Every structure is written in structure tokens, then in C-alpha cells.
Amino acid sequence: MTKLGMVIDLSRCVGCHTCANACKMSNNVPMGMLWNRVLTDGDEVLDGAQGTYPNLTRTYVPLACQHCENPACQKVCPTGATYKDDKGRVEIDYDKCIGCRFCMAACPYNARVFNWSEPDHDPDFQTGFKDVPIRPRGVMEKCSLCKERCDADPENEPMCVVCCPSSARIYGDLDDPDSEISKIVKQSNAYTLLEGKGTRPQVYYHD
Amino acid sequence: MSLTRRGFLKAAGAAAAVTTAAGGAASYGTWLKPSKALAQGTGEKTAYTFHQWHCGGNCSLKCTVRDGRMVQVEPNNWPGEKKFNTICLKGISEVQHIYGDTRIQTPLKRVGERGSGQFVSISWDEAFDECAKQIKAVQDKYGEQAILFDTCLEPRTGFAFIADFLKGQIQDEDIEGVDVGIGNGMDPALGRYDNQEMLATCSVADWVHSNTILMLGTNLPESGLVYNRWFFDAKEAGAKMWTIDPHYTTAACKSDEWMPIQPGTDAALLLGMISLVIENKWYDEDFMLNYTSFPFLIDKATGLLERDTQTKDAPEEGSGATNPFKVWDDGVKNYTDSSHPQLEFENDKYITVFSQLKKNAAAYTLDWTAKKTHLDPDKITQMTDEFANNQPSVLAMGWGGPDKWYNADVVGHAAVTLAGLCGITDKQGGGLGGYNQWQVTYGCEFGEWPEPDDWGTADGTEGNFERRDDDAGVHGYVALGDSLLMHYADTNKTREWVNMLDFVLAVDIYHTFTCDWADIVLPASSKFELNEDIGSVKTARDYVELQQKVIDPLFESKPDYEIEYGLAKAMGCADALPKTRRELDEVMLDSDDPALAGITVDSLIANNGLQRLNVPEEWATSYQDHDFTTPSGRMELYYDWLADDDQQLPAYEDPNEAYEGNPLMEKYPLQLTQARSKFFIHDQFVDAKWIQQFYVATLELNPKDAEDRGLKNDDIVRAYNDRGEFKCKVRLNNAIRPGSSRIYEGQWAKYMEEGPVQNLTNDNRNKRSIWLNAAPVAPFNDTLVQVEKA
Numbered sequence: 001m002t003k004l005g006m007v008i009d010l011s012r013c014v015g016c017h018t019c020a021n022a023c024k025m026s027n028n029v030p031m032g033m034l035w036n037r038v039l040t041d042g043d044e045v046l047d048g049a050q051g052t053y054p055n056l057t058r059t060y061v062p063l064a065c066q067h068c069e070n071p072a073c074q075k076v077c078p079t080g081a082t083y084k085d086d087k088g089r090v091e092i093d094y095d096k097c098i099g100c101r102f103c104m105a106a107c108p109y110n111a112r113v114f115n116w117s118e119p120d121h122d123p124d125f126q127t128g129f130k131d132v133p134i135r136p137r138g139v140m141e142k143c144s145l146c147k148e149r150c151d152a153d154p155e156n157e158p159m160c161v162v163c164c165p166s167s168a169r170i171y172g173d174l175d176d177p178d179s180e181i182s183k184i185v186k187q188s189n190a191y192t193l194l195e196g197k198g199t200r201p202q203v204y205y206h207d
Numbered sequence: 208m209s210l211t212r213r214g215f216l217k218a219a220g221a222a223a224a225v226t227t228a229a230g231g232a233a234s235y236g237t238w239l240k241p242s243k244a245l246a247q248g249t250g251e252k253t254a255y256t257f258h259q260w261h262c263g264g265n266c267s268l269k270c271t272v273r274d275g276r277m278v279q280v281e282p283n284n285w286p287g288e289k290k291f292n293t294i295c296l297k298g299i300s301e302v303q304h305i306y307g308d309t310r311i312q313t314p315l316k317r318v319g320e321r322g323s324g325q326f327v328s329i330s331w332d333e334a335f336d337e338c339a340k341q342i343k344a345v346q347d348k349y350g351e352q353a354i355l356f357d358t359c360l361e362p363r364t365g366f367a368f369i370a371d372f373l374k375g376q377i378q379d380e381d382i383e384g385v386d387v388g389i390g391n392g393m394d395p396a397l398g399r400y401d402n403q404e405m406l407a408t409c410s411v412a413d414w415v416h417s418n419t420i421l422m423l424g425t426n427l428p429e430s431g432l433v434y435n436r437w438f439f440d441a442k443e444a445g446a447k448m449w450t451i452d453p454h455y456t457t458a459a460c461k462s463d464e465w466m467p468i469q470p471g472t473d474a475a476l477l478l479g480m481i482s483l484v485i486e487n488k489w490y491d492e493d494f495m496l497n498y499t500s501f502p503f504l505i506d507k508a509t510g511l512l513e514r515d516t517q518t519k520d521a522p523e524e525g526s527g528a529t530n531p532f533k534v535w536d537d538g539v540k541n542y543t544d545s546s547h548p549q550l551e552f553e554n555d556k557y558i559t560v561f562s563q564l565k566k567n568a569a570a571y572t573l574d575w576t577a578k579k580t581h582l583d584p585d586k587i588t589q590m591t592d593e594f595a596n597n598q599p600s601v602l603a604m605g606w607g608g609p610d611k612w613y614n615a616d617v618v619g620h621a622a623v624t625l626a627g628l629c630g631i632t633d634k635q636g637g638g639l640g641g642y643n644q645w646q647v648t649y650g651c652e653f654g655e656w657p658e659p660d661d662w663g664t665a666d667g668t669e670g671n672f673e674r675r676d677d678d679a680g681v682h683g684y685v686a687l688g689d690s691l692l693m694h695y696a697d698t699n700k701t702r703e704w705v706n707m708l709d710f711v712l713a714v715d716i717y718h719t720f721t722c723d724w725a726d727i728v729l730p731a732s733s734k735f736e737l738n739e740d741i742g743s744v745k746t747a748r749d750y751v752e753l754q755q756k757v758i759d760p761l762f763e764s765k766p767d768y769e770i771e772y773g774l775a776k777a778m779g780c781a782d783a784l785p786k787t788r789r790e791l792d793e794v795m796l797d798s799d800d801p802a803l804a805g806i807t808v809d810s811l812i813a814n815n816g817l818q819r820l821n822v823p824e825e826w827a828t829s830y831q832d833h834d835f836t837t838p839s840g841r842m843e844l845y846y847d848w849l850a851d852d853d854q855q856l857p858a859y860e861d862p863n864e865a866y867e868g869n870p871l872m873e874k875y876p877l878q879l880t881q882a883r884s885k886f887f888i889h890d891q892f893v894d895a896k897w898i899q900q901f902y903v904a905t906l907e908l909n910p911k912d913a914e915d916r917g918l919k920n921d922d923i924v925r926a927y928n929d930r931g932e933f934k935c936k937v938r939l940n941n942a943i944r945p946g947s948s949r950i951y952e953g954q955w956a957k958y959m960e961e962g963p964v965q966n967l968t969n970d971n972r973n974k975r976s977i978w979l980n981a982a983p984v985a986p987f988n989d990t991l992v993q994v995e996k997a
Contacts, residue, residue, distance in 0.1 A: 012439045014428045014457050016885045017901050021299040024897065025279055031896065045920070046901060049455050049942040053909055054467040056941055058460040122896050123306045127278045130251060162281055163294050166428075166435040 003069075003088035003175040004145055005202030006161070007184050008062055012168035015040065015047060015060035019160035019169070023064070026128040026146060026159035030119035035111075035143040036064035036160055062160075062169075064143035065090060065111040066193065066201030073103035073112065081140075088175070088202060089145050099138035108197045112142045128159075145171075174202060250274075255283055255816040256734055257745065257752040258298050262888045263644030264433040265747035266293050267817050270735065270757045277302060277735055277758050287819055291748060293433035297888065300897035301735065305761060309717040309894040311730035312762035321706055324723045331765065331773060338727055339777035341710040342373065345683035348709075352376050352665035353682040355674060359690035359889070365731075365743050365754075365767020366687060367791060371658055372780050373685060376667030376674070384671040384694050386606045388615025388984030389622070391976055392857070393640065396623040396844050398524055398836030402980035405604060405619060407640035408632050408829050410647050414441035416636025419593045419600040420448045423473055423622070424608025426456040429885040431643035447597070449590050451476065452608065454882070454949060455942035466590065469581040470878045470947055471862040471989060473609040477621035478859055479576025480591040482568040484628050489595035494630025495550060498833045500843040501561035501627070502548040504533045510850045513539070513557060519848050527839035535559065542839065560845045564624070564856050571859065579859075595629045599636030602626060606641055607883035607952065613863030613973050613986040620846070620857040627842045632830045645748040647829045649822035651802040653744075653795040659783050670982025671695060672972045675704045683710040689719035689890050692963055693953065696970035696985050697930050714770060717894055720956065720963060730764040737766045737788075741808060744792050746820065749827065751796075751806055753816040852975045862989045863971050875928045875991035877912065881952040881964060890953030904954040904962070905938040908994065909945040913937065918996060923960050925997040928990070931966030934997045935959040948994060960997065967992060 015038050023029065023036040041059040042050045049056040067090045074082045074090065081096035082103055104112045118137045121127075126134065131148040135141050146158035161169040172181035181204075184190065188206035251273045258266045258280075267283035280298055285291035314334035319325025329337075345353050354375030358366075370377050378384070390405035397408070411427070411434045414420060420441065428435055438461075442448060448462040451473070459465040468476060484490050495501040504513040511517040513533040531541040534548035535557065542548065552559045558566075577584040594600045602622055604610070609618050622639055631637040640646070668679035671694045684705065695701045705711060705724045713725035722728045734742075735757035742754035760766060765773070768788040775781040785791040792808050802820040811818055837843040846855050864871065865878040884902070892898050906924055908916075918924060924937040926948065935950070943949055956962030969990040972983035 011442075011461075012435070014432070014435060014461065014885070016296055016429070016432055018294070018296040018299065018432070020900075021296045021897050022281075022294075025299050025302050034900070045938065045940075047942070048940050049460070051941060053455070053941055053943075053945060054465070056455045056460075056465075058455065058942070123276070123303050125274070125276050125278070127302050129279070130273065159281070163299065165293060165295050165432045166439055167290075 001088070001175050002086070002173050003202060004172070005067060005088070005174045005181060005204065006145070006158070007170045007181050007188070007190055007204040007206065009168045010059060010061065010205055010207050012166040013038070013060045013062060014166055016165060018163050018165055019062055022159040022163035023143065026149065027132050027144065028121065028126050028128050028134070029141070030115070031122050032120060033113040033141075035113065035141065036062065038062045061205070063109060063111065064203070066109050066199065066203045067145060069200035069202060070198060072106040072108060072197070072199055076102040076106045078102065085147070089147060091144055091147060092140060092142065094133055094135050094139050094141075097139045099140065101140065103140060108194050108199065112140055115139050115141065254755055254757040256742075256754045256757055257747075257816065258301075258734060259888060260745065260747070261891065262297070263431060264293065264295065265645065265752065266295070266298055266433060267752055268294065268298060269815070272758055275758060277305065283815060283817060285750065285817055286814070290436045295432040296885065296898065297892050297895070300892060300895040301733070303897050304892065304895040305733045305735060307717070307894060307896060310762060311715060311718050311722065311728055311764070313730060314763070315728040317726045321711070321724050322702060326728065331763070334727055334729060335773045335777035338712055338774060341712075341726065342683060342685070342778065345709050346375075349680060349682045352667050353680055354685060355667070355681045355683070356664070356685045357687070357690040357694065359686070359688040359693045366771050367656070367768070368658065368784055369685075369771050369774065370664050371662040372775055372778065372783075374662065375665055375683070375685070376681065377664040378671055378674065378690070378694070384982055384985055386610060387981035388610040388612060389604050389619035389641075391979035391981055391984065392616035392619025392621070393623045394619070394980055395522065395846060396620070396627065396837075396842050397830065398843070400522060400524075400980060404606070405640045406644065407603065407638055407642045407646040409601075409636070409638035410645055410826055411437040411441075411642050412826050413636050413638065413828070414438065414446060414601060415444045417441060417446045417599045417601050418597045418636070420446050420603065421590065421594060421601065422448065422450045422458050422462065422603045423605070424452055424610070425603050425605030425642070426452070426458045426607070426883065427603065427642055428457045428461055430605070430607060430883040432885055434642070447593060453880070453944040453947055457885075464586065464590070466582050466586060467944060469579065469867070470880065470944070471612055471865050472580045474614070474617040474621050474857065475571070475576055475579035475859055476582065476587070477618065477625055478568070478571040478857060479573060479580070479587060480594070481564070481621065481625050481628060482571045482576070483573065483588060483591040484595050484625065485565050485568050487592075489592065490628040491630030492550060494633065495561065495628065496548060498630070498633070498835075499627045499841050500532065500839060500845050501559065501564070502534045502550050503542060503560050503845065504535060504539065504552070504557040505560060505563055505845065507556060507558055510855060511847045512845055517847070519850055521848060522838050522843070524836045525838065525840070527837075530838075532839055560856070567856055567858065598629070598631060599634040600629065600631045601637065602631070602639040603642045604640065605883070606643070608880070608988065611881070611984060611986060611988040613969070613971060613989045614860050615984050616973070616976055616979055617854065617857050617860060620854070623842070624844050624857055627844050632842070633833060635828070635831070647827045648746070648749045649802060649820060649827045650749070651746055651751075651820050652798055652800040653803070654798040656785060656791055656794050659780075662783075670972065671985070672970055672983065675701060682708055684708050685712045686721045686725070687714050689715065689721045691724060692720040692965060693889050694985065696965055696968035696987055698963060698965045699931055700970065701965075716764070719890060729770055730762065731770060732760040732764040732766045736760040736764065738769065739766070739788050741792060741812070742766060742768065742788055744795055744811070749820050749822050751803070751811060751818050751820060753808070753811040755812065755816050848978050849975065854975065863973075863986060864969050864989050865991050869991070871991055875993045876946065877992050877994060878947045878988070879926065879968070879990045879992045880947060880949045880988050881968070882949050884951045887951060887953050890955060893953055893955045893958060899958075902951065904935045904950065904959045906935055906994065907938045907940045907943045907949045909943045909947075910939040910941060911945050912948075913939045916995060918994075923997040924994050926967065926992045926994045928967045928992050930968070932961065933959060933964050933966050934961040937994070948992065
């Protein structure tokens with residue numbers, strides 16, 4: 001089996017949002033929405049710091065769909081629009097999505113974004129990979145691990161991985177013990193977010 | 208060729224064929240033909256070009272074009288070095304930015320008052336003719352030098368001749384006014400008398416060999432985003448990193464140690480470190496004796512270096528051979544004739560440079576340093592110990608922090624003196640300077656297009672503030688980019704000055720601050736837009752990069768070279784120019800330099816716009832062989848030409864405005880920093896919607912300072928001093944040093960409640976700097992303000 005996933009080196013993340021914009025471009029994500037965000041840990045706003053000057057810490061946490069092995073979103077989807085695909089990714093069949101937003105409420109990572117109104121695209125033409133489906137109003141969307149790009153050519157990687165200026169992201173098959181991602185997950189004391197939720201994310205982090 | 212054969216070309220012509228009503232700003236949505244109408248021409252192509260040089264990132268981009276629109280940009284593939292396959296959020300944001308609502312769509316002519324922003328659209332022919340007429344009128348009346356040519360923008364690589372055929376004065380940011388503060392003090396010691404803006408003596412790639420890295424007022428992981436791969440490789444290889452910065456920057460949070468320094472006291476820290484190195488004998492005596500001017504004798508009576516003929520004149524490379532320096536070696540000897548010069552010596556008449564430095568160092572005790580800088584003395588000692596004794600060591604400095612202070616030259620002079628004491632520059636992984644570029648390269652000599660003999664820039668007053676504030680004979684101003692915003696502090700004075708000029712021309716891609724003050728505005732195309740198949744060539748990272756056409760020029764904009772050619776034609780001198788940019792590129796690449804052998808326009812196109820120069824595989828280095836281009840060939844740390852200012856060796860001075868004890872602090876207690884960030888390149892990308900997702904102009908304060916003023920997040924605040932004010936949102940951030948305030952550099956007034964920030968920045972110029980390489984630095988950060996709820 002294939003189980004695609006990602007491991008992110010937080011010690012290399014500088015919170016630059018290149019991944020967020022790379023994703024926005026490649027997947028034609030509307031204005032006001034991002035599939036992939038970089039949070040400043042513990043801060044409501046970006047680029048803050050924890051503590052009192054000068055005893056401070058700051059950690060950036062890039063956050064998108066965690067492509068859980070046991071996805072909370074999938075369980076609550078009444079139409080089967082959210083599904084695990086044959087490569088282990090959590091995907092959405094936009095044609096089946098009825099916009100009930102149960103999945104949005106269920107996702108503990110707040111990774112999903114909803115087209116509450118007609119998508120506002122700036123620029124007003126489709127950017128990114130040509131085969132990425134158009135999502136209309138009333139449809140849920142989120143990180144697909146650049147499904148269309150990566151399926152079109154096995155050499156392709158998700159755009160956030162390609163563009164990261166710090167090389168903080170490694171993408172690959174977690175089921176292949178010889179893959180770089182598997183080795184790094186093993187060697188780096190990698191962890192997943194909200195482990196207690198039992199969602200078993202396929203996106204790992206390490207410090 | 209990488210282009211697909213599918214029928215792209217028909218779609219690409221859409222923009223140029225459309226015209227607009229005068230003054231009417233069309234959105235690109237209505238301007239461009241709808242993509243659905245282009246079904247017969249639908250197809251994708253890939254095109255390669257280069258992005259900004261201005262950030263030093265030098266990314267080469269692979270661009271996807273669909274239906275005539277640029278729909279994707281991603282890193283190009285650099286042959287031989289995968290880590291160079293870079294892009295950042297700014298490059299990606301171009302997918303929106305180039306189509307954005309701030310693009311200048313047609314040539315504009317001013318109809319309202321200067322600064323009112325009232326323009327009408329005119330044709331290119333009309334615009335070129337008007338420019339030629341006005342420039343000629345200024346030059347007929349006042350002489351050729353009455354035109355000032357000023358650049359602050361990305362199009363620069365596309366303009367090759369304009370400064371020379373305008374024949375006026377030139378204000379190039381590389382040589383005057385900005386980014387020269389620290390370099391003014393550092394560069395002369397290395398023999399860089401042509402001003403090199405403290406460019407680093409090695410590259411970030413060398414840091415993997417470093418054991419100790421000090422980052423002084425530089426936020427490299429943000430401002431040099433695409434060099435993060437090397438930055439983190441160095442960290443993971445075990446380099447101990449120290450960041451010295453008033454604010455808790457990204458560099459600070461990625462370093463092993465953060466030294467939260469009092470703003471404006473960087474020179475105090477370096478002078479304190481020099482004292483510690485001397486006191487503890489952590490210096491490198493061999494390096495000092497053989498490769499520096501430390502053993503040279505000073506004539507105590509004059510304060511000048513003893514030579515056959517003492518001089519305060521500007522230093523000349525190699526002049527030590529005919530006018531030798533002296534050392535003490537059983538008496539006074541020429542330094543070239545001495546086998547055992549003394550490093551330390553003093554009698555009634557002479558003292559060595561090192562002995563003088565040691566004497567001076569007595570004033571800069573650890574207690575004094577700790578008090579000035581507000582740093583922990585034990586940490587200062589530990590950092591100095593590691594810098595001196597755990598080499599290779601790097602002292603990286605920034606252009607956005609300590610550089611923009613009144614006496615930044617003392618920082619540079621102290622930094623290079625510390626480097627000379629510790630002998631850091633001759634080791635792989637050791638060096639100093641600004642690292643936000645791929646600094647050290649082998650480079651190449653491009654072929655030159657022969658220009659008429661009477662072309663060239665005129666002599667004029669040096670320094671932007673001299674030109675603005677003194678009677679410097681400037682009556683016409685030609686700006687490439689937003690130079691009025693980026694080069695001048697105290698905007699009210701700038702406004703007065705511009706209003707007195709006979710003619711102002713602005714060339715820009717986007718409608719920036721300078722455009723509003725222009726009589727004629729010419730819309731340049733972005734890097735992605737060309738009519739010809741190719742644009743400029745340049746070298747970066749020891750590769751040749753070629754600009755290639757991605758899409759047609761948007762709106763009625765013209766590519767850089769066509770603007771330059773059009774102006775030349777209107778001025779009657781186009782015959783001397785190449786007809787096309789390709790013609791010029793071919794001449795540039797047809798060079799005798801073996802580094803360029805075999806590299807042609809066609810080979811560059813075939814290689815997706817990227818070819819490595821024929822240079823050695825290992826990265827270039829500098830000064831590892833002690834090849835200083837000074838009079839003596841050594842690192843020369845004693846500056847005779849500053850004798851009248853008592854700065855032959857670096858001596859501490861308080862800043863001009865933002866220092867503890869300045870009575871002005873009672874009225875204006877907060878220091879203001881205009882910091883560089885990951886989001887912008889100076890004022891570029893401030894208008895990019897995909898960047899605005901993350902940041903719009905915000906004044907950041909420590910929560911304590913905000914609380915004292917009754918401020919909460921998102922309140923609109925007024926920052927002010929005697930020079931002026933600006934208004935924008937406030938943001939409480941623990942990362943900001945109490946007593947300071949921070950806003951990112953280059954914010955556009957249109958995205959603030961009131962602006963720009965330069966309304967209140969300090970424009971005092973250090974008279975001493977005029978004797979250094981470059982004119983005085985604009986001391987933007989040496990500014991005090993008060994902040995209140997607006």
C-alpha cells in the first residue's frame with residue numbers, strides 16, 4: 001500500500017508563508033481562504049512571541065490537512081464526499097459535497113475552508129495546475145497534497161514542498177520503510193498534532 | 208526549447224491590441240480578453256526568466272502560461288546546485304501582483320498639483336516627446352548636470368544607457384545615501400574605496416564551515432529567505448549562532464543566543480568586544496603582524512601614520528610602495544624592510560596602531576559596554592571568547608538595522624577592527640559583512656556596447672540630502688522607481704524640494720509615492736513581460752541568467768529597454784543604441800572573458816535561461832590570501848583621513864537622536880525602526896494582495912508601552928515628532944523592545960491612515976561621512992517619536 005504524508009522540520013520553519021502562497025497559487029485557492037497556514041504558536045496574531053521581553057520563545061507551525069489515517073471529517077460526511085484515496089490521502093469529491101460543514105466542525109485541526117459565497121479569485125482566472133477542479137459556492141475544500149499535480153507525474157511533489165525556502169518539508173510514502181520521509185520520521189522523534197484525538201495524522205512534525 | 212508547440216501565441220496578443228479611454232483605469236478583467244473567448248488558442252507553455260535582483264535572491268523562475276496569462280511560477284532548475292532552486296512568497300505573489308490594481312496602465316501626464324495624484328492618460332509618443340522637451344529645457348537653462356537620475360527599483364537591469372545619454376548627475380543607491388552606513392566604516396580597511404556596501408567577505412554557503420556566527424542587526428532568515436537552506440545547514444553542522452538585535456526577530460528565535468541590545472549602541476558592543484580581546488590576549492598576533500596595519504607607527508604629533516610623506520588624502524591602492532609606512536624594529540624602518548616589527552611600542556614621538564588601540568580600549572570597559580548596551584556582561588564575555596577562540600567565525604551585519612544610524616560608520620570600523628584583531632578573514636567559514644546576497648563570486652566581464660564619447664554622467668554634488676537641501680543645481684529629476692520614498696528622510700522637506708523642480712519624470716511598474724510627484728509617469732512592464740523574446744542578461748551566483756518573455760506587456764506598459772530606446776529616440780540619440788535588447792545581449796555575451804566562453808543567447812535559451820560561468824567548481828572566496836587592495840596590501844585599520852574627526856580608530860559617539868540621555872526623549876520617548884522583513888523588498892510588494900493576507904502597515908509596540916498609552920490591538924495610532932506624523936494600526940507584540948517601536952520598511956501611504964513613515968524620519972547627515980566612500984547614510988532608524996491613539 002501507499003500512504004502519502006509529510007514531515008515538517010519546525011526548527012527550519014521561519015514563518016515566511018511561502019508554502020501558504022505556493023499552495024494558493026497551485027490549487028487556485030480563493031481570496032480570504034488558505035489551505036495551508038503558518039501559525040505562530042500560542043499567538044492570536046502572526047509573528048508574536050511567548051513570554052515577557054526579553055525571555056521569549058516563538059515557534060511557527062505550518063498547518064494544513066493532516067491526512068489522518070483515521071479522519072474525523074470522513075466519519076461525519078453524510079454523502080461520502082470526503083474519502084481516503086488509494087494513496088492514503090484524505091480527498092474531497094466536490095460533486096458529492098452538499099456543504100453541510102459537519103466535516104469542518106469535526107476536524108480538530110481546523111484545516112478545512114468553506115466557500116460561503118461565490119469564490120473571489122484574484123487574479124480572476126484559474127491559477128496553478130490545470131487539472132485542479134474548480135470549487136463552486138457551497139463546497140468544502142482543503143489541502144489535497146497536490147493530488148492532481150502529483151498524480152500527473154510521479155516526480156512531482158506538492159508545491160509547498162517544492163517552494164519552501166528552508167527545505168523544511170519532506171514528502172513521500174510512509175509505508176515505504178526506505179523512503180526519506182520514513183527515515184526522518186523514525187530518526188527525528190517526529191510527532192503528530194493532537195495525538196490524543198486518535199486521528200493518526202500522516203503529517204508529522206519534528207523540532 | 209522547452210516551449211510546447213501548441214498554439215499559445217494567438218492568445219498572448221490580447222493585451223496590446225486594446226486601448227482605453229483617457230484616464231480610465233480598466234481592471235485587468237475587462238482589459239484582457241476573457242479567457243473563454245480564446246478557446247481556439249488554448250494551451251500551456253513554460254517560460255523561464257529571472258526575478259528580483261533587489262533582494263539579492265536572484266531566483267530563476269519557471270513560469271506556466273495558460274491562455275496568455277501567467278498562472279504559475281516555481282523555481283527553475285539550476286544545473287549543478289539544487290539548493291539554488293529557490294522562490295519565496297514574493298515571487299509567487301507575482302501571479303496576482305502583476306495583474307493588480309496598482310499597475311500604471313498608460314503613460315500619464317499630471318493635471319493637478321504635484322502630489323495630488325491627478326493625471327490624464329497620454330500616448331507613448333506624446334509622453335516621450337514631452338519628456339525630451341522638458342529635459343532639454345532644463346539642461347538648456349541650467350546645464351546638463353541639472354538633471355538628477357535616481358534609481359530604486361527592479362527595472363534597473365533593463366536600463367543600460369539612460370544615465371549616460373541623459374548626461375546629468377546620478378544618484379545610484381549603490382553609491383550614495385542608503386545601505387552605506389556600516390560599509391563607510393568597514394570597506395576602507397579592506398581597500399574597497401569604490402564603496403561596496405559592506406558586502407560579505409564570504410558567502411552563506413561557507414557558514415557550514417563556521418563554528419561561531421554573530422548576526423548583528425541582521426535578520427537573515429527573513430530578509431534573505433532563499434539563503435535559509437545554507438543558514439540551517441550551518442546550524443545543523445554545529446555553528447553556534449548569536450543574534451544581537453533589539454527585537455526578537457526570526458534570526459533571534461533561530462539562534463542559540465539572543466542579545467537584546469539597546470538600539471543604536473552596536474558600536475559600543477563591538478568596542479567592548481575589542482577591549483575584551485585585547486585584555487585577554489585573544490588576538491591573533493601572527494595575523495596582526497603580517498597582514499594588518501597594527502604594527503604601523505603613528506606620529507603622535509600629527510595623529511597620522513608615519514610615512515615618507517604623511518597624508519590625510521584618500522588612500523590609493525599600492526601607494527605604500529612609493530610612500531612606505533613605518534614600523535619599529537630596533538628603530539624606525541620601512542614596513543617592507545623590517546623582519547621583526549613590534550606590535551606594541553611607544554616612545555615620545557611614535558606609537559603603534561595596536562598600542563594606540565589598546566590605550567583607547569581602556570575607555571571601553573566591560574562595565575561601560577554592559578551599561579551602554581543593556582546586555583549581560585557575562586554573555587558579552589562569552590560571545591567574545593567564542594568569536595575569538597572558536598573560529599572560523601562570522602560577523603554578519605544588516606542593512607536594515609544599525610546601518611541606518613547617524614554614525615553607522617563607527618560600527619563598520621569597529622567591526623573590521625575586531626575582525627583584524629581576531630584574524631577571521633583568512634579561514635574558510637570566516638568572514639564579515641552583509642550576507643543577504645550570494646556575495647563572493649568569480650564574476651565575469653561582459654562585452655560593452657560602444658557609446659558616443661560625449662555620453663556619461665556629469666560631476667555633481669554627492670549625496671541625496673546634499674542635493675535636496677543644499678544649492679546643488681538640480682532642476683530636473685528622473686526616477687526609476689520609488690526613490691523619493693526610499694532615499695529621503697523627512698518627507699516634508701522632500702515635498703518642498705520636488706515642488707521647486709522644473710520637471711519630474713517617474714518610471715515605475717506600480718503607482719508608487721514618487722509617481723504622485725511626477726509630471727510624467729511612464730508605465731514599465733514587470734520582469735515577466737516582453738515584446739522581444741528575450742530581455743536582460745545578468746550574472747548571479749556565478750551563473751548567467753537570461754530574462755525571457757513569459758507574457759506580452761500588460762496594459763500599455765513597455766519593457767524597460769523599449770522605454771529607454773523611446774526616450775533616446777525622442778532626444779535624438781537613438782542611433783547610438785542597439786535596436787533591440789537581443790542585439791545588446793549578444794554584444795555583452797561576445798566577450799573575451801573565458802568565463803563566458805560558449806555562453807550565447809541561443810545557448811542560454813536552450814538551457815532555460817541559466818548557465819554556469821566557466822569558473823572553478825568550488826565557491827569563490829575573498830581575502831583568504833590576504834589580498835587587500837589597500838596602500839600597503841594589508842588590512843588597514845587606521846584611517847588617516849578621519850584625523851580631523853578623531854576617528855582614525857573607531858571611537859564611540861552617541862547616536863544623533865535616539866540615545867539615552869537625549870532631552871528630546873522627554874517629548875518623544877520611543878525609538879522608531881523601519882525593519883526589513885520577509886514580506887517586502889523595500890517598498891515593493893506592499894501592494895501585492897497575496898502579501899497583504901499576512902501584513903498591512905502596522906506599528907508594533909511592546910504591550911507595556913501600549914498599555915501606558917491605553918492602546919489595544921488594531922487601534923489607529925498617531926506616531927509623531929517635530930518633523931511630522933503618520934497614522935496606522937497598532938499591534939502589541941512581546942517581541943518588540945520596550946522603548947522602541949517597529950514598522951516594516953517601505954509602507955505605502957495608501958495602505959495607512961496617513962503616511963508615509965518618512966514624514967518623521969531623521970534626515971541629519973553626518974558631515975564626517977563625506978570623507979568616506981559614500982555620502983552620509985540616511986539615518987532612518989535614528990529617530991525618536993511619540994505614539995498616541997489617533
